Amino acid sequence: MAQSSDDIKYNLIVFLSSAFRIPHEESIRKHFSRVLMRNVLCMLAISILLCPIFYLPMIGYQSNGLIRYVPLNLAFPAIFTVYCLLGVVISIMDLFHYRLKAISLRNSGKRNLKIRRYLQRLVYMTYIILLFTAISYLGLLTVQSSQPTIKPMIFEKYHMSEVWCPKFLVSDPYTWPIILAICTTFIFILFVGSVVLFCGAFTLLILLASRKDLSEYTLKVQKRFTTVLIVQAAVHVIFILGPIITIVISVYFDIYINDGGLAFFFVEAHQGTASTLVFIFTHSVTKKSVNYAVNRGVFQFCFQNINIVFLGRKIVGLHPSNNIWSVSKVEVRSKSVV
Numbered sequence: 001m002a003q004s005s006d007d008i009k010y011n012l013i014v015f016l017s018s019a020f021r022i023p024h025e026e027s028i029r030k031h032f033s034r035v036l037m038r039n040v041l042c043m044l045a046i047s048i049l050l051c052p053i054f055y056l057p058m059i060g061y062q063s064n065g066l067i068r069y070v071p072l073n074l075a076f077p078a079i080f081t082v083y084c085l086l087g088v089v090i091s092i093m094d095l096f097h098y099r100l101k102a103i104s105l106r107n108s109g110k111r112n113l114k115i116r117r118y119l120q121r122l123v124y125m126t127y128i129i130l131l132f133t134a135i136s137y138l139g140l141l142t143v144q145s146s147q148p149t150i151k152p153m154i155f156e157k158y159h160m161s162e163v164w165c166p167k168f169l170v171s172d173p174y175t176w177p178i179i180l181a182i183c184t185t186f187i188f189i190l191f192v193g194s195v196v197l198f199c200g201a202f203t204l205l206i207l208l209a210s211r212k213d214l215s216e217y218t219l220k221v222q223k224r225f226t227t228v229l230i231v232q233a234a235v236h237v238i239f240i241l242g243p244i245i246t247i248v249i250s251v252y253f254d255i256y257i258n259d260g261g262l263a264f265f266f267v268e269a270h271q272g273t274a275s276t277l278v279f280i281f282t283h284s285v286t287k288k289s290v291n292y293a294v295n296r297g298v299f300q301f302c303f304q305n306i307n308i309v310f311l312g313r314k315i316v317g318l319h320p321s322n323n324i325w326s327v328s329k330v331e332v333r334s335k336s337v338v
Contacts, residue, residue, distance in 0.1 A: 043088070079137045089240060093192045100119065147169070173251050
């Protein structure tokens with residue numbers, strides 16, 4: 001899982017170090033390095049320390065990672081897991097925000113300054129909401145005290161024996177800590193989505209407005225890079241928020257998914273694979289290689305070599321059935337008779 005989002009950030013670091021020769025280049029590269037390290041640490045914590053296990057539609061949680069050996073409040077691993085996911089989501093927002101700042105620094109018009117100020121305020125508001133969201137999850141620490149009374153009720157409703165596991169924390173989905181945490185989380189996601197959409201849109205607008213100042217090649221590279229960034233961010237949003245939204249829907253609509261959360265853990269773990277595939281298939285080098293292979297005779301050359309091999313075999317007197325791996329009809333018949 002540590003691979004989950006580092007591919008996109010590594011590519012961004014490489015691109016920024018080569019494409020932006022500006023006075024702020026060093027600070028931007030340091031920022032992206034910090035984002036990379038934060039994201040990798042979050043994914044390592046989820047995959048090694050926490051390893052969440054849950055059985056839907058119960059709103060419950062059990063940690064199967066190394067943290068289970070530490071005597072802590074049962075809700076602490078769940079809170080820590082959410083904090084790690086919030087860190088990954090906020091890092092995606094930072095990618096778009098600093099991408100816009102890097103682009104707007106090349107064109108310091110009044111319009112771009114207004115856009116930067118507006119989005120800077122929106123980013124500040126998002127960080128404030130992130131703080132409130134993190135504080136709202138601390139209310140889950142009070143859930144452990146209600147386990148002796150809530151577990152019999154949950155077992156009577158769902159008839160799932162996992163409830164009686166000593167390390168399994170369950171809660172009523174209609175209690176105030178759960179409702180508050182879900183509401184603040186969705187508000188935070190709404191603000192993060194707004195920042196990502198606005199930053200992506202304004203980045204493309206600035207690039208379009210700079211057509212006269214930039215060369216055709218530079219403009220093409222910038223547009224392609226921004227498009228790849230948007231697609232990769234969409235991949236990460238789907239692979240991170242998809243399981244969370246599915247869990248909420250299954251809890252409140254009683255949809256049974258009794259796999260211990262393995263499907264969601266699998267989705268979370270393969271963010272990096274999906275991101276890498278998207279980057280490969282949208283990269284210009286890949287497209288050029290495929291076009292060259294199709295249009296410049298690479299496949300034709302391979303087919304010609306195959307034809308030459310078959311022609312040589314015919315001249316020597318060999319047939320396709322005479323290779324060492326094939327079995328003649330006589331041998332098959334003799335074996336069947338035996």
